[in-house]
Amino acid sequence: MLSREDNELLTRVEGGAPMGQALKRFWMIACRAEALQPGGDPVRVRLCGQNYVAFRATDGRVGLFDEACPHRGASLLLARNEDDALTCIFHGWKFDVSGRTVDAPTEPPDRRAAFCPKVPLRSHPVREAGTVVWAYLGEGSPPPFPDFEFNHLPDAQVFARVGYTHCNWLQGVEATIDSSHASVLHKSWVAQRSREWSSFEADSAPVYDTDVTHYGVRAAALRSHADGTTNVRVTEYMLPFYCFIPFEDPRNVIFPMPVDDEHTAQWYIFYRSQGPIADYMAQHDRRYPGDPNNFYQPQGTFENRWLQDRAKLTGHWTGMPGIIYEDFVVEESMGPIVDRSKEYLGSSDALILRIRHELLRLARSPAGPPPGVDYPAIRARNTMLPKDADWRTSLGYR
Ligand code: FES
Ligand SMILES: [Fe+2]
Structure with a gap:
């Protein structure tokens, strides 16, 4: 839960608002x-x-x-x-x-x-x-270019799509980095997917373990399997809106960019470090046809119940036509700027609290990206470990 003042500080980006000024430094x-x-x-x-x-x-x-x-x-x-x-x-x-x-x-x-x-x-x-x-839209000279791994790849190995949502940018970020919802909101799609997704079904209450890094927050969502192993999904969040989501093939980043106080450009970038991605791009575009410069068409609204097909609810958890739409519609259904003074948070929201804390600090003392970020090395991870293995040690974080 946040005070109304802090919610305003975090969300408002227009007309010289402190957060808007801070975001423009990236x-x-x-x-x-x-x-x-x-x-x-x-x-x-x-x-x-x-x-x-x-x-x-x-x-x-x-x-x-x-x-x-x-x-x-x-x-x-x-x-x-x-x-x-x-x-x-x-x-x-x-x-x-x-x-x-x-x-x-x-x-x-x-x-x-x-x-x-x-x-x-x-x-x-x-x-x-x-x-x-x-x-770069800020004042003065730009900070170093964020040469993330996908920014180095040839066009055949990466593609980008964007959907414009009617809600504040922070709703996009907070839904993106929230691993726990995947086991619930996306459960009908999860059931159709590969082994990579089976952990969502195995455990709907992940334990979060987070570390503040010098560029953001690294969060491991730990899910227990019946055979004693643990699924570790490491989300990397780089302030203020760069979210690395733990899918391995293809890799996926989601960057919610603030259009204005009440609209967000939800960028999805998919990439393969080693080979072409045309097959996955074709699959994506079949699911989300239309304009790649705004694939959220038709757009969900209150009037069309955000595209939900309730006749499908007996066999499908949400009745939505795609996993990304599921994210979009819950974000929009909160209203253009959700009132975080009215929330009631649980333990699965630990990462969200951490990120809000970091973002409030950014809004209060704006600074661009810190020096020394090894951009190409920022990667989400998804792996199985023995029950008592330390994920930080096993994955080489220390
Ligand atoms: S408004 Fe006069 S040249 Fe553009
Ligand atoms: Fe989601």
């Missing part, structure tokens, strides 16, 4: 790389309550600007994308992909050269990796 995902075609339509990116446009210049480079034209605020979503630049359709001011103003045809010709460099276009650093476009 690299965020703006869009899928494929969503931007050379010379193609600019794409709106909304993060922490601000609108941006991303575009791919004719030469293939990506630019990310504030959406409002610095002249008088026309949307650059409407801009022409040509000559490696965006040209605002209102008065023709032209901004090249590197963020320089290269023309302002409404100024007298003899003043343009002096005028253009003074135009306060806000252009933001971007990087393409892991099949997505990463952006």
